Amino acid sequence: MAGMVVLSISGVHSELHRFLKLRGHSLVEAGSAALGLGGEDARAFLGMLRARDVPIVGMEIWRKIGHRYRLDGREVWYPIHKEPQLVYLDALDYLSSIKPRQDDVFTIQLG
Numbered sequence: 001m002a003g004m005v006v007l008s009i010s011g012v013h014s015e016l017h018r019f020l021k022l023r024g025h026s027l028v029e030a031g032s033a034a035l036g037l038g039g040e041d042a043r044a045f046l047g048m049l050r051a052r053d054v055p056i057v058g059m060e061i062w063r064k065i066g067h068r069y070r071l072d073g074r075e076v077w078y079p080i081h082k083e084p085q086l087v088y089l090d091a092l093d094y095l096s097s098i099k100p101r102q103d104d105v106f107t108i109q110l111g
Contacts, residue, residue, distance in 0.1 A: 012052045016110075019045060025105045027062055030069040036062050036105025042095055045108060050088045055111030059094060064103035 024035025037045055042059075049056055059077045062069040077094040079087040095106065 012054065016045075016048060016052075016054070019048060025069075027069050027105070027107070030062065030071070032062075032069075032071075032107070034107040036069070036107050038105055039095060039098075039100050042106040042108065043092070046088065046091055046095070049108070049110065050084075053084065055084065056087055056091050056108060057111045058109040059091060060107045061098055061100060062105050062107065063101065064105075069105070 020035045020037070023041045024037055027034050027036050046056065048054075056079065058079075061072045061075045063072050075098055077091070079090055081087050081090060091108075098106075100106075
């Protein structure tokens with residue numbers, strides 16, 4: 001295993017949490033404890049999840065309307081496949097199909 005980096009579960013979660021804290025947008029005022037990510041950051045985060053075998057169980061887009069974020073209930077995504085590779089590809093397709101405005105953010109639920 002020379003050259004391999006193996007992270008513990010807590011190490012993986014710490015790394016993911018650090019990414020969210022650095023790049024995430026608070027949704028507390030909208031009633032959510034989640035941190036939302038802009039489109040490119042959401043793609044990068046999905047790549048991190050895939051590389052670390054962390055399951056993706058759902059995504060949502062929160063649209064900034066005026067000075068507040070609101071969940072766009074018409075654009076909620078949940079995987080229809082069980083195979084992780086297909087879930088990841090579907091998640092990327094979801095991100096590509098949504099047309100976010102500049103201040104809109106995505107939340108990603110982990111398994």
